[in-house]
Amino acid sequence: MSSYDTHALHKIMHPKSIAFWGASNNSMAMGSVQLSNLLLMNFEGPVYPIHPKHQMIQGLQAYSRVSEVPGPVDLAVLVLPTHVVPEVLEDCGKFGIDRAIIVSAGFGEQDGAHGKELQQQIVDIANKYSIRFVGPNCIGVVNPSHRLNTTFFPYEATPGFIGMASQSGSFITQMFVHLAKFGLGYSEGFSLGNEAMTDLTDCIEYLAESPETRVIALYIEGIRRGRDFVRVASRVSRKKPIVAFYIGGSESGGRAGMSHTGAMAGPDALYDGIFKQSGIIRARSIEELFDFCYVLGSQPLPKGDNVAILTHSGGPGAAAADAAERGGLKLASFSSETLTKLQALVPGTASVKNPVDLTFSKNYSDYMASMPEILLSDSNVDSLFIYCLMPHQRVIQAVVGAGIGKDQAGSFANQYITTQSAIASQFAAKFGKPVVGGTYCDRSELFVRELQDNGMPVLASPERAVTAMGALAKYAEWRRNHEAD
Amino acid sequence: MSSYDTHALHKIMHPKSIAFWGASNNSMAMGSVQLSNLLLMNFEGPVYPIHPKHQMIQGLQAYSRVSEVPGPVDLAVLVLPTHVVPEVLEDCGKFGIDRAIIVSAGFGEQDGAHGKELQQQIVDIANKYSIRFVGPNCIGVVNPSHRLNTTFFPYEATPGFIGMASQSGSFITQMFVHLAKFGLGYSEGFSLGNEAMTDLTDCIEYLAESPETRVIALYIEGIRRGRDFVRVASRVSRKKPIVAFYIGGSESGGRAGMSHTGAMAGPDALYDGIFKQSGIIRARSIEELFDFCYVLGSQPLPKGDNVAILTHSGGPGAAAADAAERGGLKLASFSSETLTKLQALVPGTASVKNPVDLTFSKNYSDYMASMPEILLSDSNVDSLFIYCLMPHQRVIQAVVGAGIGKDQAGSFANQYITTQSAIASQFAAKFGKPVVGGTYCDRSELFVRELQDNGMPVLASPERAVTAMGALAKYAEWRRNHEAD
Numbered sequence: 001m002s003s004y005d006t007h008a009l010h011k012i013m014h015p016k017s018i019a020f021w022g023a024s025n026n027s028m029a030m031g032s033v034q035l036s037n038l039l040l041m042n043f044e045g046p047v048y049p050i051h052p053k054h055q056m057i058q059g060l061q062a063y064s065r066v067s068e069v070p071g072p073v074d075l076a077v078l079v080l081p082t083h084v085v086p087e088v089l090e091d092c093g094k095f096g097i098d099r100a101i102i103v104s105a106g107f108g109e110q111d112g113a114h115g116k117e118l119q120q121q122i123v124d125i126a127n128k129y130s131i132r133f134v135g136p137n138c139i140g141v142v143n144p145s146h147r148l149n150t151t152f153f154p155y156e157a158t159p160g161f162i163g164m165a166s167q168s169g170s171f172i173t174q175m176f177v178h179l180a181k182f183g184l185g186y187s188e189g190f191s192l193g194n195e196a197m198t199d200l201t202d203c204i205e206y207l208a209e210s211p212e213t214r215v216i217a218l219y220i221e222g223i224r225r226g227r228d229f230v231r232v233a234s235r236v237s238r239k240k241p242i243v244a245f246y247i248g249g250s251e252s253g254g255r256a257g258m259s260h261t262g263a264m265a266g267p268d269a270l271y272d273g274i275f276k277q278s279g280i281i282r283a284r285s286i287e288e289l290f291d292f293c294y295v296l297g298s299q300p301l302p303k304g305d306n307v308a309i310l311t312h313s314g315g316p317g318a319a320a321a322d323a324a325e326r327g328g329l330k331l332a333s334f335s336s337e338t339l340t341k342l343q344a345l346v347p348g349t350a351s352v353k354n355p356v357d358l359t360f361s362k363n364y365s366d367y368m369a370s371m372p373e374i375l376l377s378d379s380n381v382d383s384l385f386i387y388c389l390m391p392h393q394r395v396i397q398a399v400v401g402a403g404i405g406k407d408q409a410g411s412f413a414n415q416y417i418t419t420q421s422a423i424a425s426q427f428a429a430k431f432g433k434p435v436v437g438g439t440y441c442d443r444s445e446l447f448v449r450e451l452q453d454n455g456m457p458v459l460a461s462p463e464r465a466v467t468a469m470g471a472l473a474k475y476a477e478w479r480r481n482h483e484a485d
Numbered sequence: 486m487s488s489y490d491t492h493a494l495h496k497i498m499h500p501k502s503i504a505f506w507g508a509s510n511n512s513m514a515m516g517s518v519q520l521s522n523l524l525l526m527n528f529e530g531p532v533y534p535i536h537p538k539h540q541m542i543q544g545l546q547a548y549s550r551v552s553e554v555p556g557p558v559d560l561a562v563l564v565l566p567t568h569v570v571p572e573v574l575e576d577c578g579k580f581g582i583d584r585a586i587i588v589s590a591g592f593g594e595q596d597g598a599h600g601k602e603l604q605q606q607i608v609d610i611a612n613k614y615s616i617r618f619v620g621p622n623c624i625g626v627v628n629p630s631h632r633l634n635t636t637f638f639p640y641e642a643t644p645g646f647i648g649m650a651s652q653s654g655s656f657i658t659q660m661f662v663h664l665a666k667f668g669l670g671y672s673e674g675f676s677l678g679n680e681a682m683t684d685l686t687d688c689i690e691y692l693a694e695s696p697e698t699r700v701i702a703l704y705i706e707g708i709r710r711g712r713d714f715v716r717v718a719s720r721v722s723r724k725k726p727i728v729a730f731y732i733g734g735s736e737s738g739g740r741a742g743m744s745h746t747g748a749m750a751g752p753d754a755l756y757d758g759i760f761k762q763s764g765i766i767r768a769r770s771i772e773e774l775f776d777f778c779y780v781l782g783s784q785p786l787p788k789g790d791n792v793a794i795l796t797h798s799g800g801p802g803a804a805a806a807d808a809a810e811r812g813g814l815k816l817a818s819f820s821s822e823t824l825t826k827l828q829a830l831v832p833g834t835a836s837v838k839n840p841v842d843l844t845f846s847k848n849y850s851d852y853m854a855s856m857p858e859i860l861l862s863d864s865n866v867d868s869l870f871i872y873c874l875m876p877h878q879r880v881i882q883a884v885v886g887a888g889i890g891k892d893q894a895g896s897f898a899n900q901y902i903t904t905q906s907a908i909a910s911q912f913a914a915k916f917g918k919p920v921v922g923g924t925y926c927d928r929s930e931l932f933v934r935e936l937q938d939n940g941m942p943v944l945a946s947p948e949r950a951v952t953a954m955g956a957l958a959k960y961a962e963w964r965r966n967h968e969a970d
Binding site for chain 2: 026028170181248249285286314317319324353355440460
């Protein structure tokens with residue numbers, strides 16, 4: 001067994017059976033929605049709804065007490081009124097359940113002493129029975145490859161490579177649709193709530209060992225164990241990138257976080273220092289968090305800061321160049337050999353200086369194959385940005401213009417786009433250098449969809465793509481500086 | 486006639502007839518694509534392709550010389566090899582055409598003297614015949630309500646309220662798909678290219694009078710007539726907001742711009758000063774440019790910086806609060822009357838402090854109607870942000886849960902969402918305060934589509950929405966400070 005299988009959180013993410021409190025036949029109740037999403041996910045083990053009255057819930061046999069459940073239970077999920085939680089947790093302990101997710105709110109995040117006392121009470125019960133729980137005041141976890149989703153949104157993304165620990169449940173669940181915009185998904189995702197027993201640091205430790213997790217995303221309103229956090233994070237980020245979005249640094253963000261999960265925020269500069277010391281890359285918005293994860297989780301580390309920008313449109317190329325410098329990158333100066341080779345492929349009005357601008361007179365095959373190959377072969381180039389625009393309709397026009405019948409043009413165009421995308425997507429691995437795309441289109445364009453599904457990150461604008469490449473270069477530099485440690 | 490109708494650019498945007506050079510029966514040639522987009526747009530006047538050999542082009546009667554055209558021509562569009570342009574422009578002048586768009590490149594943007602001489606030559610010809618042209622090295626103009634689109638992308642957005650002048654053609658054409666993500670569109674859009682006769686300042690002057698244009702967007706690589714620019718912009722921005730994305734301030738951005746349109750960039754701080762002096766709001770990316778235009782062009786000016794944040798999800802609310810402070814806004818402190826009224830509508834675990842967090846136990850009707858009304862009635866609140874999430878599937882579940890048959894649930898849900906959206910969209914006008922939404926979903930959600938189509942701006946994240954509200958508040962402050970001027 002690896003340290004992953006034996007980690008206390010592993011069983012929460014890989015239960016073989018689940019007992020579920022708080023689902024009923026009222027389909028709008030929070031617990032009912034959560035149970036229905038678990039079933040929608042086709043969770044493979046037995047699920048035992050516990051309910052004082054109902055005998056059947058959502059087609060499942062229900063039980064009035066956990067002691068009546070006919071088999072072992074790996075995980076308890078509690079979506080119950082606050083005051084009932086201690087008693088049920090006690091039942092779980094007596095029955096031998098040692099993992100739980102406590103969704104119920106009304107604990108330490110509340111003003112006044114009562115909620116905090118209640119929270120201490122459930123921690124004491126958990127300790128008495130050696131129960132490890134996530135929450136309270138959370139929305140549970142998601143592990144798509146284990147078909148596990150205890151949250152109240154259906155998991156609509158694909159299984160992915162982003163492992164997330166979040167002090168906001170919404171930034172797990174409401175991101176399913178955001179990640180799907182890029183064909184991305186979670187490997188494993190924790191909503192932590194009040195972190196009474198399981199906090200960000202525990203999750204970083206666990207996700208570091210998670211085999212599907214290639215990058216760790218954090219949403220932070222306040223860190224509870226600063227010293228442990230730095231110790232664990234700075235060890236983990238030596239082998240796996242960590243990206244964090246921290247909102248507590250502004251007074252308004254801090255206050256909002258406080259009433260949300262009771263987390264105590266600190267000054268922005270303090271957190272900046274913690275992140276720098278730990279090798280954590282900081283994002284300034286949720287979009288940026290996932291942009292950075294997309295690139296850091298999918299691309300090789302660049303050897304330096306010199307980026308090549310390839311475009312066929314001046315404005316997007318110039319915007320990418322501007323974002324490169326603001327993001328800490330330099331525009332690479334090409335070797336004379338590179339310039340000569342490029343010159344042969346571009347029209348007279350085009351620019352072979354960086355940004356390389358093929359202009360309208362574009363030959364897509366050069367653009368997505370020969371030119372990236374020339375640029376990546378240049379030792380002055382550490383990474384490559386490609387502006388990605390190949391409207392399906394335009395390719396069909398071209399195919400028709402080349403004499404293919406209209407009935408066949410669609411499938412010819414599809415095949416062409418698919419082939420070009422597959423070629424372009426191989427360059428990062430072939431050259432061991434990051435290759436990132438940016439577009440103002442989205443996955444409704446076949447070209448974008450194919451590139452993304454072939455593993456080339458294509459972000460929602462050139463500026464965002466290049467900014468994420470800057471984050472990757474910063475992380476690579478941190479890794480270089482800490483290799484010997 | 487207003488100063489709009491008599492402005493020299495008016496006829497370029499409202500031609501009754503067009504002569505078109507450079508389209509052929511080669512459907513992939515740039516000119517052919519541009520002509521086809523004009524025809525796709527159902528331009529209402531006659532279009533005369535001019536071609537030395539073809540007699541029919543894209544189903545239109547073609548003419549070998551402009552002198553053979555049977556009617557008057559309001560606008561010439563030239564998509565020709567560089568060296569032919571002077572001669573054809575001379576022909577236009579002789580034939581009495583006094584407006585032109587010169588798409589051809591190879592002029593002042595080129596290294597060396599030759600291109601610059603050629604550019605001077607066409608300016609001289611234009612002056613000789615009193616021709617006013619846009620370009621060269623541009624991609625033309627778009628005026629959807631006049632069914633005019635001379636660019637090489639089909640205009641797929643709706644007619645909108647953003648008037649744009651851009652030193653990049655791509656940031657006109659390739660934005661059609663970006664604007665469509667929000668149900669937005671251009672009122673009128675200029676690609677300016679090398680600005681030999683028509684520059685940003687001219688367009689600001691013109692767009693100031695354009696009745697459909699509620700906000701002016703600029704993409705700038707370098708300003709050619711600084712003093713005139715400031716004079717015109719600071720006058721115009723007293724009545725219509727102007728938003729600019731300037732990329733020349735970084736060395737890399739400046740270099741890229743130089744080889745793109747020959748525009749000479751200046752230091753970032755200089756341009757910052759120009760923008761501040763002129764009341765122009767500066768954006769840092771293309772997404773931000775259009776985010777700002779979306780809010781500045783659709784919302785009333787707030788009286789102050791105090792924003793109320795309404796959410797049912799803690800994380801998005803906290804992220805909005807954080808972005809508010811970073812964007813120069815303050816979280817409003819509510820009156821005790823407001824707090825009492827809100828208290829009656831939210832569950833015990835929810836927060837009525839700003840951000841107001843209804844939590845999961847949401848009643849959508851309170852959320853989109855009663856609560857905005859309470860918040861906007863508070864004189865401490867200058868503007869309102871609403872986090873927008875109402876999954877269609879979830880509403881259907883609710884309707885089914887309420888006992889409506891599954892066959893009718895879809896249409897009940899549609900009607901509910903449509904009604905709620907209509908109510909929420911009226912608040913900005915009713916209270917004379919900005920009301921802006923933010924979501925991580927997109928227009929594939931009926932709720933988002935309905936809000937946007939009813940006139941409430943819904944941006945692509947809470948952070949982006951609140952950042953745009955900060956830009957609006959900055960502009961409102963500038964207006965207050967310059968009212969007496």
